[in-house]
Amino acid sequence: MAQVEFRGLGKTFADGTPALQELDVTVADGELLVIVGPSGCGKSTILRLLAGFESASRGDILIDGRSVLAQPPQERDIAMVFQNYALYPHMSVRDNLAFPLRMAKRPRAVIDKQVHAVAEVLDLKELLRKKPSELSGGQSQRVAMGRALVREPKVFLLDEPLSNLDPRLRGQVRAEIAALQRRLNSTMIYVTHDQVEAMTLGHRVAVLNKGELQQIGAPQTLYDQPCNRFVAGFLGSPPMNLCEAQLYRHRGDVAVRLGDDSLAPPARLRQALQRYRGNTVLLGMRPEALTLGSGEGGNTISVTCLAEERLGHERLLHAAAPSTTVDCNGVPQSPGILSIRLPSGPAMPAGTTVSLRVDVERLYCFTPIGKAIGRLADEPPNGFETDS
Amino acid sequence: MIDSGATWRQLLAVVGLLTFLSILFVAPIVLILAGSLKPEARVLSEAGTLRAFFPTRVSLQNYRDVFERVPVVLYLFNSGLINGLIVSLGLIVNSLAGYALARLRWPGRGRFLLLVLALLIIPFEALSVPLFYALSALGLRDTYMVQVLPFVANPLAIYLFYSFFLSLPAELEEAAQLDGAGPLRTFVVIIVPNAKPAFATVAIVMLLFHWGMYLWPLLMTAGESVRPLPLGIASFYSLPPRQWGDILAFSIIMVLPVLLLFMIFQRAFVRGVASSGVKG
Incomplete structure (x- = not known):
């Protein structure tokens, strides 16, 4: 197991396309870091740079304090689980598992013992004679994990390992990976575009956009204290509602006008919002920060229902937003829709006007360029920090 | 799925065409094989007839000759x-x-x-x-x-x-x-x-x-x-x-x-x- 350090790491492709800006992150020994972001944000490039499949344009990568940039992939002692598993089609499961050990010229008895041990852990004993073409998606995934585990590498890389599985299996395998990581206490870097995987698996989550690290921290910290519009809008399902709102002077203080309604900002934001009085800002509201009914102090908004998704234990209400809404990239949405997470209840036909109480303590404000205003706390220094 | 007369006719036409093409390609090889198994006298005398494709009297003499x-x-x-x-x-x-x-x-x-x-x-x-x-x-x-x-x-x-x-x-x-x-x-x-x-x-x-x-x-x-x-x-x-x-x-x-x-x-x-x- 090992510590991985990215120091000012950058990559620009030969055609001039920037893939990764300066990345400065340290992954602690035994940590599971999830890198999350939309397609093309550079997250797989980080893995490929670390594995040695791509050469870095700038910066350095250190494993246990030693630069590995000059080493070919086979000398870096890294194992990787690929998105399509990349099992060797002509070899049985046993041979797939034994391949890394054979390459390392381990004695036959050791190979047999380790293959057996990994097969035991991952419940692969029944599959050892089968070829990859005879395996289901979940089984292939386990074999790919097994091949990575078998030679006990310093670092595990997982490149969207669950994206080829059906949603039901995905949850199960996610739990298995988390349990395995805890048991082995291994350093893992896990890349995904699925924010649910990021939130549930990572000790820390790094959010990446357009090759630039947006924020890194414990999943709940990122969810509760996003540093910018992108992180706020990317994490969470459905994502945070981002509506344009005006700040105005109200009885010597500052208030927020959202459409025709007024909201009193929480005490933690008031000081910071004074600077932006008279300006338009982006107001962020999580779908669960809105509830049915009118609240005290006028912190309510009126919206018209557009559609309702009933999920059994809860329902998602989609309503016409009182002002222009934008997505995590700041692109205006047309039509602007407000998502509200509500407990299950009587049906709400389209066209109904409802009052929603806004939990103002859970309001977020972002500048027009998307920077969070008055965050609770700045990010902890770049170190290993978990919720547990 | 073959479920109508028209489809049967189409199938017949395709099979007919393929059979014709197969005969066209295989015929020279059959001709050589049949000729190689015939006594010398019959090779040319039967060449212009349908019998050219069938060895009327099988003999391996030609092969023996070649090897000698x-x-x-x-x-x-x-x-x-x-x-x-x-x-x-x-x-x-x-x-x-x-x-x-x-x-x-x-x-x-x-x-x-x-x-x-x-x-x-x-x-x-x-x-x-x-x-x-x-x-x-x-x-x-x-x-x-x-x-x-x-x-x-x-x-x-x-x-x-x-x-x-x-x-x-x-x-x-x-x-x-x-x-x-x-x-x-x-x-x-x-x-x-x-x-x-x-x-x-x-x-x-x-x-x-x-x-x-x-x-x-x-x-x-x-x-x-x-x-x-x-x-x-x-x-x-x-x-x-x-x-x-x-x-x-x-x-x-x-x-x-x-x-x-x-x-x-x-x-x-x-x-x-x-x-x-x-x-x-």
Whole structure:
């Protein structure tokens, strides 16, 4: 197991396309870091740079304090689980598992013992004679994990390992990976575009956009204290509602006008919002920060229902937003829709006007360029920090 | 699904056309086989009739004659050796070249690929005279090597391998690299076993190209000792007395090995395609 350090790491492709800006992150020994972001944000490039499949344009990568940039992939002692598993089609499961050990010229008895041990852990004993073409998606995934585990590498890389599985299996395998990581206490870097995987698996989550690290921290910290519009809008399902709102002077203080309604900002934001009085800002509201009914102090908004998704234990209400809404990239949405997470209840036909109480303590404000205003706390220094 | 008269008629038309084409292609071979099994007197007398396709009295005399009159075994050995070397060396050289073009990064790769493609359209006859001078100057005339060397590297084979390797997922090689295999080992242990269809195809193509090779051995060899079957049959043709039954028997001897090999390779080819679960 090992510590991985990215120091000012950058990559620009030969055609001039920037893939990764300066990345400065340290992954602690035994940590599971999830890198999350939309397609093309550079997250797989980080893995490929670390594995040695791509050469870095700038910066350095250190494993246990030693630069590995000059080493070919086979000398870096890294194992990787690929998105399509990349099992060797002509070899049985046993041979797939034994391949890394054979390459390392381990004695036959050791190979047999380790293959057996990994097969035991991952419940692969029944599959050892089968070829990859005879395996289901979940089984292939386990074999790919097994091949990575078998030679006990310093670092595990997982490149969207669950994206080829059906949603039901995905949850199960996610739990298995988390349990395995805890048991082995291994350093893992896990890349995904699925924010649910990021939130549930990572000790820390790094959010990446357009090759630039947006924020890194414990999943709940990122969810509760996003540093910018992108992180706020990317994490969470459905994502945070981002509506344009005006700040105005109200009885010597500052208030927020959202459409025709007024909201009193929480005490933690008031000081910071004074600077932006008279300006338009982006107001962020999580779908669960809105509830049915009118609240005290006028912190309510009126919206018209557009559609309702009933999920059994809860329902998602989609309503016409009182002002222009934008997505995590700041692109205006047309039509602007407000998502509200509500407990299950009587049906709400389209066209109904409802009052929603806004939990103002859970309001977020972002500048027009998307920077969070008055965050609770700045990010902890770049170190290993978990919720547990 | 066949469920109407119209579909039946369509099917009948297709089967009829395919049967006609099959007869067209198979008829000459049947004619040669039937002729080779007939006594000499009947070969020409029955040539214009339908009986030309059926051996009315089976005799192996023509085959005996051929083996007595010319060193067929030597010709067979020469052809087998020359083609065996061309195909086996060709598979190694061309697959490595195709792999280097498809996967390795090196300066001038794109231009080299263009050059390979351009070579596809140059007929061998155009190259034979300069090659004749070059290889004669090296003192290689009248050898097996001179009949092998110019044909080992083959642009069509390189291109076939190149296209196949491009279709293999790159992650297979990357996984092997991380598992500790160097580039050559990755090629031998991971790529080659998954490229059986490409190897079978190239082997068939190269063998068919060179088994009937005539001009080059004629230019480069003088004595019988290193000459292949096509030159043997040519000299046999001009050897008096000209016996058509013997010539037909020699033709069958020449066709048979490549036909057998083709059938074996074809099976390997189908098996290769069926078992190449490169999807992962």
